[in-house]
Amino acid sequence: MRIVIAKDYEDLSRKAAHVIAGQLIMRPDTVLGLATGATPLRCYELLTHMAEEKLVSFRQCKIFNLDEYYSLSPENPQSYGYFMKQHLFSRVDILPENTFIPNGLAENIAQECQAYEDLIRRAGGIDLQLLGIGRNGHIGFNEPDVSFEAFTHLVALDQDTIQANSKFFNTREEVPKTAISMGIKTIMQARGILLLASGAEKAETVYQMVYGKISPDVPASVLQIHPNATVLVDEAAGQRLQEMQNKVL
Numbered sequence: 001m002r003i004v005i006a007k008d009y010e011d012l013s014r015k016a017a018h019v020i021a022g023q024l025i026m027r028p029d030t031v032l033g034l035a036t037g038a039t040p041l042r043c044y045e046l047l048t049h050m051a052e053e054k055l056v057s058f059r060q061c062k063i064f065n066l067d068e069y070y071s072l073s074p075e076n077p078q079s080y081g082y083f084m085k086q087h088l089f090s091r092v093d094i095l096p097e098n099t100f101i102p103n104g105l106a107e108n109i110a111q112e113c114q115a116y117e118d119l120i121r122r123a124g125g126i127d128l129q130l131l132g133i134g135r136n137g138h139i140g141f142n143e144p145d146v147s148f149e150a151f152t153h154l155v156a157l158d159q160d161t162i163q164a165n166s167k168f169f170n171t172r173e174e175v176p177k178t179a180i181s182m183g184i185k186t187i188m189q190a191r192g193i194l195l196l197a198s199g200a201e202k203a204e205t206v207y208q209m210v211y212g213k214i215s216p217d218v219p220a221s222v223l224q225i226h227p228n229a230t231v232l233v234d235e236a237a238g239q240r241l242q243e244m245q246n247k248v249l
């Protein structure tokens with residue numbers, strides 16, 4: 001696990017955008033896995049600027065998103081499909097047929113999950129997976145106690161996640177209670193992982209992910225055994241890591 005501590009959210013976003021841009025430049029037909037949420041927003045904005053300036057192109061790449069709320073259609077402004085269109089897909093030159101996100105309206109959920117895995121496999125697997133982290137240590141919507149063996153599946157959201165994500169809804173009651181998410185196994189099979197965390201409220205969780213026991217209690221801790229994972233945090237989210245490094249020194 002590589003740890004990079006950026007100065008602040010802007011610096012973190014710039015570094016993350018550069019990693020993704022570098023991947024697209026080295027391998028234009030790359031397969032990216034992307035996340036939603038507040039953390040990658042500025043990174044996506046910077047990527048749209050780079051695309052406008054023709055520094056980078058999404059024309060040949062494929063993008064698979066981590067998750068989608070169950071029961072929301074992509075036209076619903078609260079859905080992750082809508083989020084991705086609004087913040088990235090409509091603003092860069094990616095082909096719509098090369099963007100993938102679980103279908104939140106699927107009637108046969110097991111079939112939808114299997115089909116999503118098949119699509120990832122047929123695309124050749126994910127080259128670079130971008131992740132955020134929940135305060136409870138979730139990655140994707142793999143909440144504490146998830147099986148490390150799970151592929152894409154239906155998940156029940158934790159109360160903590162519902163509370164955290166209510167910032168995107170008018171009321172807490174509107175937040176869907178379930179979602180379809182790539183599983184830990186899907187994420188671990190990505191060839192490279194870049195996890196972003198910003199802000200002091202993530203500091204303890206980041207510390208547990210990096211130095212804690214590898215356990216489904218903190219799902220992100222599994223990344224300790226990924227052969228090519230980078231954890232990119234700002235100083236606020238990394239404050240406990242720095243304390244630890246000071247101790248070691």
Ligand code: F6R
Pocket residue numbers: 034035036037038039040066067131132133134135138139140141
């Ligand atoms: C989003 C996702 C989640 C978020 C996490 C952090 O697709 O899968 O794991 O990355 O909840 O969210 P923010 O960035 O809003 O703190």
